[in-house]
Amino acid sequence: MTEGHWHVTFCIYRKKGDQPPFYQDFPLEVDPDEYVLDGIERIWAFHDRSLTFRHACHHSTCGACGMLVNGVEKLTCITPIRAVTKNGGTIRVEPLRNFPVLSDLVVDMAEFYLRMEQAHALQVVPVAQSTLPYEPPPFPDDGLPHQRLNDCIECGMCVSACPIALTASSYQGPAALAATQQTYSLTGEKSLLSLVDCADGVWRCHSGFECTAVCPSNVDPAWRIMELRRQVIRHRIQRIFHQDR
Amino acid sequence: MKNNQPAPGKALRWFDPRHRQPGTWAFILNRITALGLTLYLALHLIMLGKLAQGPDAYDTFIALAKTPWIKVGELLVISAGLIHGLNGIRIALTSFGIGVTVQRQLFWGFLTLALLGTVIFGYFMFFVH
Ligand code: SF4
Numbered sequence A: 001m002t003e004g005h006w007h008v009t010f011c012i013y014r015k016k017g018d019q020p021p022f023y024q025d026f027p028l029e030v031d032p033d034e035y036v037l038d039g040i041e042r043i044w045a046f047h048d049r050s051l052t053f054r055h056a057c058h059h060s061t062c063g064a065c066g067m068l069v070n071g072v073e074k075l076t077c078i079t080p081i082r083a084v085t086k087n088g089g090t091i092r093v094e095p096l097r098n099f100p101v102l103s104d105l106v107v108d109m110a111e112f113y114l115r116m117e118q119a120h121a122l123q124v125v126p127v128a129q130s131t132l133p134y135e136p137p138p139f140p141d142d143g144l145p146h147q148r149l150n151d152c153i154e155c156g157m158c159v160s161a162c163p164i165a166l167t168a169s170s171y172q173g174p175a176a177l178a179a180t181q182q183t184y185s186l187t188g189e190k191s192l193l194s195l196v197d198c199a200d201g202v203w204r205c206h207s208g209f210e211c212t213a214v215c216p217s218n219v220d221p222a223w224r225i226m227e228l229r230r231q232v233i234r235h236r237i238q239r240i241f242h243q244d245r
Numbered sequence B: 001m002k003n004n005q006p007a008p009g010k011a012l013r014w015f016d017p018r019h020r021q022p023g024t025w026a027f028i029l030n031r032i033t034a035l036g037l038t039l040y041l042a043l044h045l046i047m048l049g050k051l052a053q054g055p056d057a058y059d060t061f062i063a064l065a066k067t068p069w070i071k072v073g074e075l076l077v078i079s080a081g082l083i084h085g086l087n088g089i090r091i092a093l094t095s096f097g098i099g100v101t102v103q104r105q106l107f108w109g110f111l112t113l114a115l116l117g118t119v120i121f122g123y124f125m126f127f128v129h
């Protein structure tokens, strides 16, 4: 063993087609500062070419590599091995929860993306109008419309961690609700409020705050869901007084 | 072919606190205390029904109510009421955007208050009365 290297066992969830799922162990020698995704890629490259998993950017931008690492949702491309195990330890890697498994670590995100589309999720947002729960960094006052890539990278980890999404497939989920809040705040599109003002929308959340805990990208979906409730109520009250239809 | 999907039958997994954070612990506590309080309400109504069965049945019930085990049960009811009620305030506040960023601190604060309340009630129930 190379000095400074660790021996860890990757215990990986496997499932193909109609076969029942099982866990397969892959002992690896790793640098503890490597990322979990590096280990998974090495397993695919040198041990089992049939292992399927999703990834693209390797720098927390595409949102493809979200998995369950030792029971917690992680973007595996930015999760150092030393943060989730110790020398001689095990790293259990499973697909995201609450999504149908297609193959091994790959889940079907189709419905999730559809919901993001229904929420009119934005790709970029104007810095000046962003409603982030933290101070945006200062930008030069040059009169240009500064925009920023939207925080949500559509990784689906918030849905995976949500206890309500575990039991209710019709729940719109934290990412779509957060996107609705953001788009409504920026565009004032009233139809978005009627979309979420229902039992499977903004009122379904039971305040577990797991979404915010696992979100790797400062979206703070729980805060946005609560904010969206305020916006829905405000709109309802305005309608009572005929100020807004 | 597809598994790992949401299903109502998975509700038991709500009660698994592993790898979860205070928001879910509060969620779990609220459900356990709600079930406990509902069970207590049912028992309470059955016991009240004893009143209709005459003084003897009622006296037997009162004698039972004074036994230490029943007192411990009553203390648990008080504790459940405090935890459920105070956490309910936390949820009501955060549900409308108040204190969302400090929801963890609110949880620990209200839980401490509930436990303190339980200790005070326990002291009076076991040592004063
Ligand atoms: S809200 Fe956060 S956790 Fe959810 S999909 Fe977007 S980036 Fe991922």
Ligand code: FES
Residues within 6 Å of the ligand: A054, A055, A056, A057, A058, A059, A060, A061, A062, A063, A064, A065, A066, A075, A076, A077, A078
């Ligand atoms: S590979 Fe793109 S976010 Fe991890």
